[in-house]
Amino acid sequence: MFDNLSEKLDKAFHILKGHGKITEINVAETLKEVRRALLDADVNFKIAKDFTARVRDKAIGQNVLTTLQPGQLLVKLVKDELVDLMGGDVAGVNLSGNPTVILMSGLQGSGKTTFSGKLANYLKTKKNKKPLLVACDIYRPAAINQLHVVGKSIDVEVYSEIENKNPVEIAQNAIKYAKANGFNLVIVDTAGRLAVDEEMMDEIARVHQAIQPHETLFVVDSMTGQDAVNTAKAFNDRLNFDGVVLTKLDGDTRGGAALSIKSVVNKPIKFIGTGEKMDAIDAFYPSRMADRILGMGDVVSLVERAQAQFDEEEARKLQKKIAKNQFGFDDFLAQIQQVKKMGNMKDLIGMIPGASKAMKDIDIQDDAFKHIEAIIYSMTPEERSKPTLIDTRRKNRIAKGSGTKIEQVNQLMKQFDQMSKMMKMMQGPGGKQMMKMMGGMKGMR
Structure with a gap:
């Protein structure tokens, strides 16, 4: 979503990197690139020109705050103007009338x-x-x-x-x-x-x-x-x-x-x-x-989507399984299904701060989980519930049945083990506090 615009704006802000103060010269140079990025995104010329003029007026003469670099300050000013340009507040739909x-x-x-x-x-x-x-x-x-x-x-x-x-x-x-x-x-x-x-x-x-x-x-x-x-x-x-x-x-x-x-x-x-x-x-x-x-990124929307798929009763059952070291591949598969319901993977990754930039050259398909699902479905019910049973012989059989390579099965087993350990850690005081904080974000808009 807006990948090209994001990349060009990021390059524009790099002009200010290393400067201790915002000046008319470095602001003009940066905003010239911002305006060019907006025009390349097919924004109307007058709107782009007025936009950068407002940012310039706010930026010139401002001393950099103690905790900010010039680039960060300009990013904030650009963000504020972008918000205003797109309408400011969220607009609800009129649901009066019957019907x-x-x-x-x-x-x-x-x-x-x-x-x-x-x-x-x-x-x-x-x-x-x-x-x-x-x-x-x-x-x-x-x-x-x-x-x-x-x-x-x-x-x-x-x-x-x-x-x-x-x-x-x-x-x-x-x-x-x-x-x-x-x-x-x-x-x-x-x-x-x-x-x-x-x-x-x-x-x-x-x-x-x-x-x-x-x-x-x-x-x-x-x-x-x-x-x-x-x-x-x-x-x-x-x-x-x-x-x-x-x-x-x-x-x-x-x-x-x-x-x-x-x-x-x-x-x-x-x-x-x-x-x-x-x-x-x-x-x-x-x-x-x-x-x-x-x-x-957009962490609030990401949390809202996760909570829309969140089932409290299932979460309690899962918590008990983790506490008793009974977390298996069926539970892992259920977590994957919940993630898939949240939306397409590229959109979800775009909600994670910095992720779009880090993964800009990686093509993420909506069927990113298909190999994982194929491997899990090729396991027996006993193997899915007790992953420790899966030895080299079983791995070879699972790889053949799922149309994957033994290396992919090994990688999944490693990822599963890491996830199990992480979820076990989340049962501790620090993890529970983090979960409370995530729950508190539900009310944020």
Whole structure:
């Protein structure tokens, strides 16, 4: 996520390394590189210029704090400006009304239909809502079927009218259906086009006027950069939408849309899509995103994701096993499954401070655990519960059965042994105190 931008900003800050004081000359040189990095990320020229001007005004004349180097001080100033540029505070979604009606807008290919499903799943899980998805894209081939597939995957009903070609009527009928059947959330997926055209804008404006949604969201493909910002402006001029959704942030995102869109349309980014799975959705926190762009990671989000998969009863059982030295490969496998549920590995590593920089040239696949899983599944139940039984003969059999090499089996055994020792240590006073601190982070936002 924003890897190229992060790398170029890091190089810009290195200019100040070794200087004892921030001066107009070294600030100008550094900010020239910052501006260039923003432009390379497809940020609007005026926005990039104004951004660096504000940082310069704050930086010039400031003495370095006792505990900071000039580069660190400038990083802080840049971070503060990035946070402001992306909206400052986190913006919530309006869930008033019974039912709450949310209208989705955006171009074809932006990920609007998939995100409608993600949002339904998110609000169903996080806010205990009973959502109804509404198929109002009457033009794109298989659009209605796609929404039904999405709805089925998250166990959410989809309202559609195959013969009706009037999206206004479909949306109105869907709301009536929702009221009559106990749905308290209606998410209306509308038609998109490959480019903004008058016919599309007129149609969605009519739907908007007819159903008076409590929330109108504009969905944009973050990989389209400055084009996304221009499209957002066109939609906002007609719909006056409430917020922006950035999809495909797990791809090769340059960052221009995330950094520019708030300044152009003066509407907050409310959600981001971080993968293909239905749970790959996050509320947008400008401060956390600024940290990630500057290579500082996002520990709070990482802890929140971990806690979302945390089962207290299972944790107690695991604790007892560790205390009795009964931690086995089945337990190890269960931990891997929990990590996989947290999201794609590249995104998770990006949340660890410094990890993105350290591993920038390493390609991390989502199936990074497949060899480990294959090795464990090739063990007998007895071997999984009592790893000490696994001798050289058994290792050879496990390697052959899993399609791996004996060296990979040995490596896993070593990693398992190290993990077992570490988890045993966590049972001590220091480890328990650390776990309490991690639990305390749950309330942080």
